[in-house]
Amino acid sequence: MRLCVAIPCFFKNVDFCDAIRRAAALGYDAVETYNWKTLDLGEVRRTLDETGVELISMCTTEFNLTDPAYRDAWVEGIRETCEAAKKLGVKKLITQVGKDTGAPREEQHASIVAGLKAGAPTLEKYGITVMIEPLNTYVNHPGYYLWSAVEAFEIVKEVNSPCVKVIFDIYHQQVMEGNIIPNIVNNLDLIAHLHGAGHPGRNEMQNGESDYKNIIKAVDAAGYTGALGLEYKPLLDPIESLKKAKEIYG
Secondary structure: OEEEEEHHHHOOOOOHHHHHHHHHHOOOOEEEOOOOOOOOHHHHHHHHHHHOOEEEEEEOOOOOOOOHHHHHHHHHHHHHHHHHHHHHOOOEEEEOOOEOOOOOHHHHHHHHHHHHHHHHHHHHHHOOEEEEOOOOOOOOOOOEOOOOHHHHHHHHHHHOOOOEEEEEEHHHHHHHOOOHHHHHHOOHHHEEEEEEOEOOOOEOOOOOOOOHHHHHHHHHHOOOOOEEEEOOOOOOOHHHHHHHHHHHHO
């Protein structure tokens, strides 16, 4: 399993291209980011080519799928983000689904499915995958709709597009549902990317109740060929934290 550096978590005040070079110098060949609109796409692409690092994922511009009133904006955001992703060689996009609007959950669920279906032709045209993200509502994201990976899997099955998958964040799911290894290995066809952090605290993966060595071993054995994004708030110096992660899990 490849380890992937979430640039904003470790290099907050560093030029993005310099951050890519620093990750490469530490032995990482994959990075990801969130807001792509602040980037010089040409310069980033040159830096990726120069270092041999892959930019695995970035976020869509819009995050609201629970409310049908925002669907057109989300679909337009997909088109715009796919254009940027094509320039950067990015194959995966992360999207959140929006807050719980207070409408019946079945209506919000149906709105998410309809929005993803509306965006699927654009994704399929570009050959890019969008990944919906379940988040925890107990600690970090109160009021968010999609807290259950099980429901996320149901949504992806209903959309039925090869370009719509789930990003499974082990930290968020440890907070909400547990059952980490079975939920991953039994749904590999629905998962495109993993994130990791220690719980409680959302710090280094070796800090907390989740045994990432066992998780990685089991997921690798099940045939996962993707990456695990390091998406945590380092307690150590960021460079030392990345060195330690590589030493323990790399």
